[in-house]
Amino acid sequence: DVVMTQSPLSLPVTLGQSASIFCRCSQSPLNDDGNTYLNWFQQRPGQSPRRLIYKVSNRDSGVPDRFSGSGSGTDFTLKISRVEAEDVGVYYCMQGTHWPWTFGQGTKVEIK
Amino acid sequence: EVQVVESGGDLVQPGGSLRLSCATSGFSFNYYWMSWVRQAPGKGLEWVANIKYDGSEKSYVDSVKGRFTISRDNTKNSLFLQMNSLRADDTAVYYCAGDPLGPGGYWGQGTLVTVSS
Numbered sequence: 044d045v046v047m048t049q050s051p052l053s054l055p056v057t058l059g060q061s062a063s064i065f066c067r068c069s070q071s072p073l074n075d076d077g078n079t080y081l082n083w084f085q086q087r088p089g090q091s092p093r094r095l096i097y098k099v100s101n102r103d104s105g106v107p108d109r110f111s112g113s114g115s116g117t118d119f120t121l122k123i124s125r126v127e128a129e130d131v132g133v134y135y136c137m138q139g140t141h142w143p144w145t146f147g148q149g150t151k152v153e154i155k
Numbered sequence: 156e157v158q159v160v161e162s163g164g165d166l167v168q169p170g171g172s173l174r175l176s177c178a179t180s181g182f183s184f185n186y187y188w189m190s191w192v193r194q195a196p197g198k199g200l201e202w203v204a205n206i207k208y209d210g211s212e213k214s215y216v217d218s219v220k221g222r223f224t225i226s227r228d229n230t231k232n233s234l235f236l237q238m239n240s241l242r243a244d245d246t247a248v249y250y251c252a253g254d255p256l257g258p259g260g261y262w263g264q265g266t267l268v269t270v271s272s
Contacts, residue, residue: 078256080256082256082260084200091248091250091262091263091264091265092192092194092200092250092262093262094260094262097256097257097258097260098256101258103258103260104258135199135200137200137202139255139256142205142214143202143214143216143217144202144205144255145202146199146200146201146202147199148199149199149200
């Protein structure tokens with residue numbers, strides 16, 4: 044199975060500052076169809092997961108432009124600009140190229 | 156408005172069976188791959204099963220192969236997960252996800268399955 048390794052696992056941030064979460068895949072999520080199926084999810088406390096980013100850098104509908112995804116090969120990044128209180132939660136990267144699709148361990152974002 | 160609503164979660168004894176349902180509306184269900192994803196209490200996310208838009212292809216994570224069956228009814232915009240031979244480590248919130256890799260990315264609120272004697 045493809046292992047998704049996130050860092051850091053805990054991320055205290057100051058309101059208004061930026062935060063970055065890194066995700067390394069044990070195999071490239073570049074698919075034979077030319078797409079890189081690397082997604083990012085947010086899970087706020089007590090809520091179900093919500094997808095933020097699909098195919099590396101495409102923001103889902105309704106997701107603030109403070110969230111951005113980037114990367115290639117095996118290394119990917121989710122950046123949150125100007126962190127707000129509502130951004131507290133656990134963030135997961137996920138690859139959808141190699142079955143079984145797999146998630147990272149999660150990065151817990153909290154406010155300092 | 157897109158709606159994805161799971162149901163069928165319950166407390167069941169080890170070795171028992173359960174059928175989960177996912178009712179959807181607001182998107183073209185019959186055009187999309189659908190999935191089940193689960194989350195054990197206090198743990199991370201695990202992708203359980205996928206089914207192609209026409210039901211012709213299905214994939215399962217190894218831990219549920221031979222025990223779980225994913226299916227769909229495109230006439231009713233519904234997804235199902237038949238779970239047999241349930242074990243304690245199947246205890247989780249089960250989420251239904253539509254168009255998991257495409258622009259849709261529709262997720263439900265989940266239904267809790269507890270396997271315990």
